[in-house]
Amino acid sequence: MRILSGIQPSGSLHLGNFFGMMKKMIDYQEQEDLFCFIANYHAMTSLSDGKALAQGTLEAAANFLALGLDPEKSTFWVQSDVPEVQELTWILSNFTPMGLLERCHSYKDKVAQGIKPNHGLFAYPVLMAADILLFQSDRVPVGKDQKQHLEVARDIAIKYNNEYGDVFTVPEPEIDEDVATVPGLDGRKMSKSYGNTIDLFLGEKALRKQVMRIVTDPTPVEEPKDPDSCNIFQIYRLFLDRQGVEDLRQRYLTPGLRYGDVKQELFETTRDFFAPYTEKRNELLADPQGLRKILEQGAEKARHAASKTLRKVRKKGGLSY
Numbered sequence: 001m002r003i004l005s006g007i008q009p010s011g012s013l014h015l016g017n018f019f020g021m022m023k024k025m026i027d028y029q030e031q032e033d034l035f036c037f038i039a040n041y042h043a044m045t046s047l048s049d050g051k052a053l054a055q056g057t058l059e060a061a062a063n064f065l066a067l068g069l070d071p072e073k074s075t076f077w078v079q080s081d082v083p084e085v086q087e088l089t090w091i092l093s094n095f096t097p098m099g100l101l102e103r104c105h106s107y108k109d110k111v112a113q114g115i116k117p118n119h120g121l122f123a124y125p126v127l128m129a130a131d132i133l134l135f136q137s138d139r140v141p142v143g144k145d146q147k148q149h150l151e152v153a154r155d156i157a158i159k160y161n162n163e164y165g166d167v168f169t170v171p172e173p174e175i176d177e178d179v180a181t182v183p184g185l186d187g188r189k190m191s192k193s194y195g196n197t198i199d200l201f202l203g204e205k206a207l208r209k210q211v212m213r214i215v216t217d218p219t220p221v222e223e224p225k226d227p228d229s230c231n232i233f234q235i236y237r238l239f240l241d242r243q244g245v246e247d248l249r250q251r252y253l254t255p256g257l258r259y260g261d262v263k264q265e266l267f268e269t270t271r272d273f274f275a276p277y278t279e280k281r282n283e284l285l286a287d288p289q290g291l292r293k294i295l296e297q298g299a300e301k302a303r304h305a306a307s308k309t310l311r312k313v314r315k316k317g318g319l320s321y
């Protein structure tokens with residue numbers, strides 16, 4: 001089965017990205033035909049600093065590779081190294097009703113926040129559909145926030161197939177309800193844009209500072225506490241197995257638990273969990289040429305798969321004559 005997902009290279013990496021998407025993707029490479037890419041075209045909708053985008057792209061590649069993505073077992077590339085996706089985007093635009101895009105929450109939210117929308121932001125879901133359909137992806141693991149974008153991709157695929165026959169695989173979203181939304185320091189969705197993240201590769205001091213900022217309720221130490229409404233618990237549980245979660249729950253229900261102690265534990269757990277990956281990441285970033293080489297080879301594999309779909313689509317639409 002072909003599994004595909006992408007991650008934007010903008011900014012640093014947080015626990016929401018890791019548990020919501022990257023970990024799952026990396027695990028897939030053992031069993032499935034994994035396609036994973038860095039969505040740098042998408043990042044342009046929120047980042048115009050070219051230098052920062054280029055550096056972010058290399059960092060995103062180092063992140064994935066350090067966390068265990070194996071370019072031999074998977075297809076791993078940078079979106080803009082496979083320009084076929086832009087041609088497909090244009091073709092799919094002609095099968096995308098305006099209303100479908102106008103209904104997209106992430107677009108509407110950004111407009112509501114006062115961002116002046118441009119065509120890139122509006123057409124973002126069409127590019128995402130092209131990412132998915134170009135590679136005939138069966139399943140797409142994403143966080144809950146991307147669910148609607150997947151529905152758009154499915155709608156476009158179905159509309160196109162209705163006209164031309166079964167050209168595209170209609171992709172299935174995969175949203176793991178358990179980690180569907182990793183909460184941030186303040187209980188809202190962990191997100192770069194809310195500034196409520198716990199970052200993976202931050203360095204010890206800054207990491208501790210972030211963890212200590214987790215918002216807690218004012219329940220006194222001597223009273224039992226509610227784990228389910230506690231932001232520390234909801235984040236800490238991601239690192240624990242079933243028994244670990246149960247043990248932590250019991251500690252919450254027993255009077256005497258100090259939030260400060262649990263924060264300290266969560267800080268140490270996060271630091272220790274990511275320490276070996278941090279080292280690997282630094283090694284990779286110290287050799288950007290080596291990184292580029294890996295990405296180049298990945299793009300070659302991806303282009304091979306892309307050209308098969310594009311050949312069909314060009315033929316159907318009368319672009320090859």
Ligand code: ADP
Pocket residue numbers: 006007008016017018019020021141142143144145146179180181182183184189190191192193
């Ligand atoms: P951000 O909201 O910080 O800008 P991105 O939009 O770059 O994060 O997300 C990259 C990937 O990580 C997406 O697949 C997204 O669904 C997933 N993701 C991001 N934040 C979370 C979260 N808090 N919980 C679960 N998954 C998340």
Ligand code: TRP
Pocket residue numbers: 004005006007008039042127128131132140141142146149
């Ligand atoms: N829009 C996704 C995000 O911000 C990233 C992305 C781009 C993507 N293209 C994709 C995810 C295709 C899955 C499949 O998280």
